[in-house]
Amino acid sequence: MIQLIYMHLFYGRRRLVYIGFYALMIISIIFFGDVNEPKYVQILDRVYYQEYFNLTMKTFLPMIFSIFMLMLVMDHDQKAFHMIESYHSRFFVYSYKFISYVTITAFSLILLYLFMIGFMTLLTPYYELNMDLCHLFIHLYLDSIILISCFMILIKKEHLNRGFIVILIFLIYPMITESMNSKIMFYILPIYTLEIQANWLVYAYKICYICSGFLLGLLINERKQIYG
């Protein structure tokens, strides 16, 4: 089933669009790494450059990756899957779609992380492996799965624009929570903000949130009326 979903997702020119967008993300990372600055300046201000790069990534990556996720999941409600839904079940198709998206996201993020480490280590003298960005990527992964749940619940073939509304909320939300500095806001929608301190507790909360989102999605999908 996963193979068929991949066929539906990555056919022909669509594959090129994904690769192009992915390449754009990598180029942006290199661009933010200030690789053109003189090497001795980078070595002298090692801590500054490292902190600056981390901060930029923390702001930039959630934004760009959420758009990548939208591109990926936007077309999940394809009519071609109805033929399989009648043969197996809606539960079967929904679960496999979810698993496929989660797997693709994992691979995309791992690759992105490896590219980032590779390029930054090769091109800059200041970059050192640090847990800060590792935590960012774990948050990004969990946030992406939350996004997948939201997209799969809200986006239908005839309502693709809902995806952009989710993305808008996703992008504006951290700004609002930053200014309000309220924990309640984080409990309502636990997406990454710069203020996050207790990582492991937040991961656990996000995983609970993801499980609830998946179950809610299953429930809504079972009761969905399929026309056309």
Next chain:
Amino acid sequence: MNYVDVTYDFKIEMGQSILISGENGAGKSTLIRLILGFIMPDEGKIIRKKLKISYLPEHVLLPPFIKVKAYIEGFAKVKKAEIDWELIDFFEIPLKKSIHQLSKGNIQKLGIVLAMLGSSDLLIFDEPLSGLDDMMKERFVEHLKGLKKIGQGFIISSHEPSRFLCVVDKHINL
């Protein structure tokens, strides 16, 4: 959402072949969607066993830019079915082409083959003849006769009921 206001009351036995016909908007596709569980009735209920139903939708929409052969193989894996290459030859499906290069008729034929993959408890075809030429229409009916012989149940919705009267047990005219 009310598409049609019709009352249905009938029972489908295993292995039975049923033809549904009627004018445009009579509710043929709605009835099929009800049987499939895609939509819920406004009143009453549909009691159905957990069946493996192969379904050919009215409009077959498949992803473009994929080779026909690769797609059939992928679909067969999902259905855990063996590919019936004879059936593919029978319907003259161009395996080497990509889906976006296929004509409407060829896409319809591909949809029919995909629906017939695997062992289903029930086959449902919504307007299977749409886009097919006369020869293919005859071949499709001929294949249905074969299916009926082996006790395969199917439901067909069509605007050309006369073609199927010889292969069905029951005719529902809406």
